[in-house]
Amino acid sequence: GQNIDQPTEMTATEGAIVQINCTYQTSGFNGLFWYQQHAGEAPTFLSYNVLDGLEEKGRFSSFLSRSKGYSYLLLKELQMKDSASYLCAVRPTDSWGKLQFGAGTQVVVTP
Amino acid sequence: DGGITQSPKYLFRKEGQNVTLSCEQNLNHDAMYWYRQDPGQGLRLIYYSQIVNDFQKGDIAEGYSVSREKKESFPLTVTSAQKNPTAFYLCATKPSGQGGDEQFFGPGTRLTVL
Numbered sequence: 001g002q003n004i005d006q007p008t009e010m011t012a013t014e015g016a017i018v019q020i021n022c023t024y025q026t027s028g029f030n031g032l033f034w035y036q037q038h039a040g041e042a043p044t045f046l047s048y049n050v051l052d053g054l055e056e057k058g059r060f061s062s063f064l065s066r067s068k069g070y071s072y073l074l075l076k077e078l079q080m081k082d083s084a085s086y087l088c089a090v091r092p093t094d095s096w097g098k099l100q101f102g103a104g105t106q107v108v109v110t111p
Numbered sequence: 112d113g114g115i116t117q118s119p120k121y122l123f124r125k126e127g128q129n130v131t132l133s134c135e136q137n138l139n140h141d142a143m144y145w146y147r148q149d150p151g152q153g154l155r156l157i158y159y160s161q162i163v164n165d166f167q168k169g170d171i172a173e174g175y176s177v178s179r180e181k182k183e184s185f186p187l188t189v190t191s192a193q194k195n196p197t198a199f200y201l202c203a204t205k206p207s208g209q210g211g212d213e214q215f216f217g218p219g220t221r222l223t224v225l
Binding site (some may be wrong): 044 | 146151153155159161199205218
């Protein structure tokens, strides 16, 4: 099975940087996804890592270390609209696309 | 418009009644998934389907049933056997079973059982 851990909540100031960590334990690994979810809405895709290293997409970057079972999502130049829950999800091998989700990290951006 | 439709957004039912949640997509995706989300918890997989007329149980299938008679549709029935059905239900799709594509989510249905 999978065990995916991420912090429950983080608070940061508008314009600042926040790093959301995700650790996972898995018997097989075939990719890690980050999603953003605003309250009461559907999750939206942010990033996908399957190889070690950093993937950058505008203000958002995601890092993966498979040997450490560790990923982080970096949010730069925070905006008020970035206040949301950020979900880390792991796809096991031979899973037919199924994802195992962490509980999510609620990011609160303050003025 | 291409996308995933879940209706209604809010649904209320009395305890002991079965209820069916709809999920329709026109993305031509093969794979479809149903998740349940409770406050403070991550998404948990209920059922998934890789192809028409085939579906598999996820991690919390007890008390739920599905069908996949058409590629576009993957309805979820919450039966009276589900002990705690009040939750936010999300449907997702993906182009194909294996592979690196992300899942796309519908807007969700919030079910409240009174």
